[in-house]
Amino acid sequence: MPLRIPRLTPMVATQGNIDSSEFGVVRVETDAGITGWGEIAMSWGRLGRALCRDVELSIAPTILGLDPRDVAGCAVAVEQRLDLATDGAHAARAGVEMALLDILGKALDTPVYRLLGGRARERVPVAWPIPWGDVEATVAQARTAVEAGFRTVKLKVGRPGSIDREAVSAVRRAVGAEVSIKVDANMAYRSAGAAYAALAPLEEHGLQLIEQPLRPQDLDELARLRSRLATPLLLDESCWHLRDVGEIVRRGAADVLNVYVTEMGGPLQAWKAFAAAEAAGLVALLGSQCELGLATAACAHVGVAVANLGYESDVVGPLRYPRDIVRNPPVIKDGYLHVPEGPGLGVEIDLGQVEALRCG
Template sequence: MRMRITEVTAVAVRVPRRVPMVASQGAISVSEFGVVRVDTDAGVVGWGEIAMSWGRVGRALCGDVARSLAPVLVGLDPRDVSACALAMQRILHITPDGAHAARAAVEMALLDIAGKAAGVPVYRLLGGRVRDRIPMAWPIPWGAPADTADAASWAVEQGFRTVKLKVGRPGGADREAVAAVRSAVGDGVAIKVDANMAYRSAGEAFAALRPLEEFGLQLIEQPLPARDLDELARLRDRLATPLLLDEACWELRDIGEIVRRGAADVLNVYVVEMGGPLQAWKAFAAAESAGLTGLLGSQCEMGLATAACAHVGVAVPNLAYESDVVGPLRYPRDIVLNPPRIEDGFLYAPDGPGLGVEIDESALDALRIE
């Protein structure tokens, strides 16, 4: 029996964070996101979350949904997720201005509808689970060495076995922070570092990162600009630590270039950056075909998009490192009544139909931007 999309709407929300995230790109203390609602003629409603921390954010991306995506989707069957994704791709390409996050939110809502209609969680639509839970890392912003060490110790007390430190500062600040964390947490906790494209050349990055390797790093993330793949390949050959790419991996065709140039050991795949859960699943499959592993990146999503990430994470076989999707712990209030469980350093995918979370209408009303 056919089902039709009757309306696609989006509202922007403004949500304060408990602690600002400070890194080479700047500081963020408030998330301006968006919530997408897809209605159908069968009465089934799907929800998705626009989660983008930099550049064009909530209000602008909600405008993309209203002006560009809604008109091409109304009348289509939401359960034909691939057909809807193709329609969105034709009208709104994945670009660095954030349009991918608008597409991702709509695709989350479509999968939410498809799962609800079939009575199964989204991970079943992605091939089923290969794991019961997803190991998480706790990201820590720039700060004084003692503060960074305290944050890492707190994370370990909460059950996290990996911490992620933002680096990219001049002088010896990064080395002091990594040394303090290693001293505080011991050798049994993994440390990965993320430079967010802070360096301008392989030589500069090597000079900054090589001294950090003595502390036994797990991964080094995106030290150079996204398109400097040849320089990244040269740096990868010189470092002992595996190289993780993030900003260089924003769409499927990026993976082909990364592989061709030998620029990475691991890929950081974002559901919001790839354009949705199905697109992220494809990215993991593309990486697997080239012998690469991956993890799930985060734009500090709230509970709705975190659920979408969790469904992807339990369904892909080549998730080999701790992921960063701990957004619900960053906010004093969420937009869902039942955020996905994060416990002892693990994220669990909801088992209910669709995304498995329920919108908190009162929170949505309180947080929305008029």
């Protein structure tokens, strides 16, 4: 079921201006009377309606009749059928995997995080992302975030001229030394030299992380840039598939990985990516496509279960919208995302909101 919902505040960055989001809601029904729910969430490229067609035309016929408790077996069947190289196809698969884990948790009367190994922490620390804007607006958003309990803010950078440096400097003065600042360039630069020239001056203001300054495929250039920067390098767009983790490690291109539940293909796939990073001695955090409450719950289950969550994650999507598709969205308070404790994903679908937000 494709949905569309406006954002309270547009996200403006290198890749454009997003003032609304398009999602998909996946419903998987079983002959045991248990229904599982999942969410398709992508902000760029192929969106809800196209990805819902992936589910209807490719994934659903593949898993129809299989045991939904065999999540790994269903994943293998989907891998063999769906061209996961297609832009965004992992997000379609993620919606289905969420629904299958929701079913399994409900069948066993246990939260999904216990299916992923149980708690490594009680809650997930989160950061507040701030879009491009003038210096005054950026500072105002940072102050509001800190007043709300966030201890880390994320600034979008990548603009020509001095505005990024002015914004980072002004935010540092406004929030003080105790609040962390990370910056995200969203692939804005075309060479390691250009990226270094733009980013090195920002390091004077004590950055926590620098995220994805170059294009995804430029891993050797990213490795060179990493060797010159004092701030740890976080890779996002370079880490959209499980196989990317090994290549990033082999090239020495990152200090930290940004792992998405949606882009990796689901909670179990994201858990595997964290484990692969841990095996290589890396930490990771959870990325966000500004999910609604359903997929945010899935992210929370992953976030409390993985051992090597090293920094604040970006999973604050429910705060970006005027309404939600679940009656009990996960609580985000004082800079933390709290995991739902009910069976499965632990949230209850609001079918009235789903119908009201349907598009296409």
